Amino acid sequence: MSRWYDVCCIYYKTPQRVALFDFTDPVLHFRPMYGVLYVLKGNPKNVNPNEVSDVTRKIGFLQGDVYDENCLGDSGVINGFDRLSPLHKVHYNTVNDAVEALRSEEIVAFFTFYRKKDLSLSLYSEAIGLQIRCGRGSGGHFIMRKGNPLRHWWNDAFAKIQENGKYYKLCINNERKYGIELECV
Numbered sequence: 719m720s721r722w723y724d725v726c727c728i729y730y731k732t733p734q735r736v737a738l739f740d741f742t743d744p745v746l747h748f749r750p751m752y753g754v755l756y757v758l759k760g761n762p763k764n765v766n767p768n769e770v771s772d773v774t775r776k777i778g779f780l781q782g783d784v785y786d787e788n789c790l791g792d793s794g795v796i797n798g799f800d801r802l803s804p805l806h807k808v809h810y811n812t813v814n815d816a817v818e819a820l821r822s823e824e825i826v827a828f829f830t831f832y833r834k835k836d837l838s839l840s841l842y843s844e845a846i847g848l849q850i851r852c853g854r855g856s857g858g859h860f861i862m863r864k865g866n867p868l869r870h871w872w873n874d875a876f877a878k879i880q881e882n883g884k885y886y887k888l889c890i891n892n893e894r895k896y897g898i899e900l901e902c903v
Contacts, residue, residue, distance in 0.1 A: 724862060724866065724868055725860045725861065725862045725866075725868060725872075726860065726861050726862070727858075727860055728745070728746065728858040728859070728860070729741070729784075729858065729859055729860070729861045730784040730852070730857075730858065730859075731857075731859060732784055732788065732789070732852065733788075733792070734788050735861065738864070739861040739862060739863065739864065740861065740862050740863070740864050740865070740866060740869045741859040741860070741861055741869075742859050742860040742861075742862075742869055742872050742873055742876070743859070743873050743876065743877075743903075744857025744858060744859055744903050745857070745858055745859065745860065745876065745903060746857065746858040746901060746902065746903060747857055747858075747901035747902070747903055752831065752832055752849035752850055752851050752852075753785035753789060753790070753829055753830060753831050753832070753849070753850040753851075753852055754829070754830075754831075754832050754845040754846065754847055754848075754849060754850070755767050755777075755827045755828070755829050755845070755846050755847045756816075756817075756820070756827060756828050756829075756830070756839060756843040756844065756845055756846075757820070757826065757827045757843060757844060757846055758820050758821070758842065758843055758844075759842060759843060759844050760844075761844070761846060763775075763823075763826045763827075765826050765827045765846065767796070767827075767846045767847025767848065768795065768796060768797060768847065768848070769796065769797045769798055770796055770797065770798040770799050770801070770802055775806065775825075775826045775827075776806045776807070776808050776824065776825040776826065777790075777802065777806065777807060777808070777825060777826070777827050777828060777829060778807075778808045778809070778810055778816045778819055778820070778824075778825040778827070778828030778829070779807060779808070779809050779810070779828060779829055779830070780809070780810055780811075780812070780813065780816060780828070780830050781809045781810065781811050783830055783831070784831075784852045785829055785830045785831045785850075785852050786829075786852075787807050787829075789829075789850065789852035790829050790850065793850045793852075795847075795848050795850060808824065808825055810828070813830065813839060816828040816830070817839060817842050817843060820842065820843055821842055827846075831852075832845055832849065857903065860872065880903075885902065886902055889902040
């Protein structure tokens with residue numbers, strides 16, 4: 719964060735993040751999500767979702783996603799992942815970028831959370847392999863530098879608006895306004 723920001727919004731807790739940042743109490747609950755490997759439709763490269771025996775193959779990840787190489791590596795479900803060099807772990811800014819990398823054969827697979835209704839994914843790729851849970855718990859938190867006093871201020875203020883009902887009113891109004899079903903804590 720390089721002291722450019724005081725806080726970043728709605729992050730899962732991961733072991734790597736907990737080591738670097740302080741987290742507020744959760745501000746939203748997320749529906750359980752899981753990560754999967756995506757390959758081209760029909761898996762023409764015969765990617766085995768349980769084995770990375772050919773360490774020359776490249777796997778893609780989305781930049782800043784909780785479903786990253788740490789999650790995949792820590793899961794222990796893919797044999798040989800620990801032997802995959804950093805040169806074979808490619809990061810993309812968007813799902814569309816990763817799908818294009820699949821289509822151009824820059825990568826043979828990419829790992830992210832399962833997206834049921836993403837058109838670019840459903841047209842060109844399919845999910846294979848085990849469902850892998852990443853992150854701790856199911857809440858979204860604000861994160862900040864270790865020791866930032868803003869965390870205590872926020873937690874106290876947030877508890878007050880939960881107690882007086884303003885938070886739940888905001889949740890309901892935002893669901894109606896934006897058509898997004900939120901799971902308030």
